[in-house]
Amino acid sequence: MDIKWTALGQVFMVSLAVSVVVVVVFSLGVMALSARQTVREHDSGGGSGALAAAVVCFAACAAVVGYGIYLIVPQFH
Amino acid sequence: MEHITFLVVVVIITALAFDFTNGFHDTANAMATSIATGALRPKVAVAISAVLNLVGAFLSVEVAKTISGGIVDDRLVTPPMVFAGLVGAILWNLLTWLLGLPSSSSHALFGGLIGAVWVGAGMQGVHFGTVLEKILIPAVASPLIAGFVAMTATFLAYTMTARARHESVTRTFRLGQVASASLVSLAHGTNDAQKTMGVITLTLISTGALASGSAPPFWVITIAGLAIALGTYLGGWRIIRTMGKGITEIESPQGFAAEASATTVILASSHLGFALSTTQVVSGAILGTGLGRRLARVRWSVAGRMALAWLLTLPAAAAVGAVAAAVATTGTLGVTIAALVTIAAAAGLYAASRRNPVHAGNVNDVPPVPQQAAA
Numbered sequence: 214m215d216i217k218w219t220a221l222g223q224v225f226m227v228s229l230a231v232s233v234v235v236v237v238v239f240s241l242g243v244m245a246l247s248a249r250q251t252v253r254e255h256d257s258g259g260g261s262g263a264l265a266a267a268v269v270c271f272a273a274c275a276a277v278v279g280y281g282i283y284l285i286v287p288q289f290h
Numbered sequence: 291m292e293h294i295t296f297l298v299v300v301v302i303i304t305a306l307a308f309d310f311t312n313g314f315h316d317t318a319n320a321m322a323t324s325i326a327t328g329a330l331r332p333k334v335a336v337a338i339s340a341v342l343n344l345v346g347a348f349l350s351v352e353v354a355k356t357i358s359g360g361i362v363d364d365r366l367v368t369p370p371m372v373f374a375g376l377v378g379a380i381l382w383n384l385l386t387w388l389l390g391l392p393s394s395s396s397h398a399l400f401g402g403l404i405g406a407v408w409v410g411a412g413m414q415g416v417h418f419g420t421v422l423e424k425i426l427i428p429a430v431a432s433p434l435i436a437g438f439v440a441m442t443a444t445f446l447a448y449t450m451t452a453r454a455r456h457e458s459v460t461r462t463f464r465l466g467q468v469a470s471a472s473l474v475s476l477a478h479g480t481n482d483a484q485k486t487m488g489v490i491t492l493t494l495i496s497t498g499a500l501a502s503g504s505a506p507p508f509w510v511i512t513i514a515g516l517a518i519a520l521g522t523y524l525g526g527w528r529i530i531r532t533m534g535k536g537i538t539e540i541e542s543p544q545g546f547a548a549e550a551s552a553t554t555v556i557l558a559s560s561h562l563g564f565a566l567s568t569t570q571v572v573s574g575a576i577l578g579t580g581l582g583r584r585l586a587r588v589r590w591s592v593a594g595r596m597a598l599a600w601l602l603t604l605p606a607a608a609a610v611g612a613v614a615a616a617v618a619t620t621g622t623l624g625v626t627i628a629a630l631v632t633i634a635a636a637a638g639l640y641a642a643s644r645r646n647p648v649h650a651g652n653v654n655d656v657p658p659v660p661q662q663a664a665a
Binding site: 287 | 458
C-alpha cells in the first residue's frame with residue numbers, strides 16, 4: 214500500500230492558491246465594473262479607467278480557464 | 291463477427307446503461323449550482339453539459355489499460371463478472387437517484403466489480419490495499435479539501451465585493467459560473483465516458499473480437515459518448531435539486547466560488563497524481579461555500595445523508611454485484627435471468643420516482659432552509 218500523502222498535500226496547496234487568486238482577481242473585476250457604473254450615473258462619459266481595470270481582471274481569469282482547457286484536452290500536450 | 295456472442299452483446303448493452311446512469315447522476319456536479327442561482331436555465335444547463343460530455347468523449351484518446359485501475363485482479367475478470375459488476379453499479383446509481391443523493395458513479399462501478407470478482411474468483415482477486423488507497427482515503431480527503439478551499443474563496447468573494455453594487459455582483463458572478471461549470475462538464479466527458487469505452491473494449495479483447503492492446507474502435511467511442519450525453523441531457527433532476535438547493539441556499543458569488551474551487555481541485559488532483567472523486571469534490575465545495583458566507587445556513591441532515599450514501603456506495607454495489615455474479619457465472623441462462631431481474635428492478639425504481647417527479651420545471655422549488663438547521 215502506497216498512499217501518496219505528498220501528492221495529496223500538493224493538490225491541497227495548489228487548489229487553495231489557484232482558487233484564491235482566481236476569486237480575488239474576479240472580485241476585483243466585479244468591483245471595477247461596479248465602480249464604473251457608479252461613475253457613469255454622474256458622468257455619462259466617465260469610468261473608462263475602471264472599465265480597463267475590469268477588462269484586465271477578466272482577461273486574467275479567462276487565461277486561467279484557457280489553461281484549464283489545455284490541461285483537460287490531451288491533444289494539446 | 292463470430293466473436294460477438296450473446297454474452298458480449300449483453301455486456302455492451304449493460305455498459306451503455308451504466309454510462310447513461312453515470313451521465314444523469316453526474317449532471318448535478320457541473321450544473322446544480324448554475325441552475326440554483328439562475329445563471330443558466332435548467333434545460334440550457336443540461337444541454338451545454340451534454341454537448342461538452344460528448345465532445346470530451348471524443349477528445350480522450352488514452353485507452354483504459356484496466357477495467358478497475360488495479361482494485362481487482364483484472365486477469366481473473368471474465369465477461370459475466372463485468373456484467374454483474376455493472377448491474378451492481380446501475381442499481382445503486384438508480385436507488386441513490388431516487389433518493390436524490392449524489393454518490394460517486396466510479397465508486398459504484400468499483401464496488402460492483404469487487405463483489406462480482408469476490409464471488410466469481412475468490413477473495414484473493416480483490417486488492418484491499420488499493421481499495422484503501424484509491425477509494426477510502428480520497429473519499430475522506432475530497433470533501434475536506436474542496437470544502438476548505440471553497441469556504442476560503444467564498445469568504446474572500448463576499449468580503450471584497452461587500453460594498454459593490456448588488457446587481458453587478460450577481461450578474462457578473464453568474465457569467466463566471468457558466469465558464470467554470472462548462473470546464474467541469476468537459477473534464478467529466480474526458481474521464482467518465484472513457485471508463486465505459488474501456489469496459490467495452492476490454493470485453494471485446496477478452497473474447498478475441500479485438501486484438502490485445504487495441505484502441506477503442508470508432509463505434510465504441512461514439513455509442514459511449516452518446517450514452518453519457520443522453521443521460522446528462524435527461525438530467526438527474528432529483529440530485530440537481532439536492533446539490534443546488536438542498537445543502538445550502540446558494541447565491542451567485544457562492545456558486546462561482548464553489549465551482550471555481552471544485553474545478554481547480556479536480557484538475558489539480560488529476561494532474562498531480564492523486565485522483566479524487568468529482569462527486570465528492572463538488573459536494574464538499576458546496577458545503578464549504580455554505581459555511582463561507584455569513585448568515586448562510588447549511589442543512590447538516592442532508593450532508594449527513596450524503597456522507598452515509600458515500601459510505602454505503604461500495605459495499606451496497608458490491609453486494610448487488612456479488613448476487614448478480616453468483617447467478618450470471620452459471621451460464622447463459624443465469625445471465626438472462628440476472629438481466630431480466632435488473633430490468634424489472636430498474637423499472638420498479640423508475641415507477642417509484644413517478645410518484646414524486648422532479649423535472650426542469652420544479653427543480654428549484656424547495657422551501658428555504660429552516661432556522662433550527664442553522665450551523
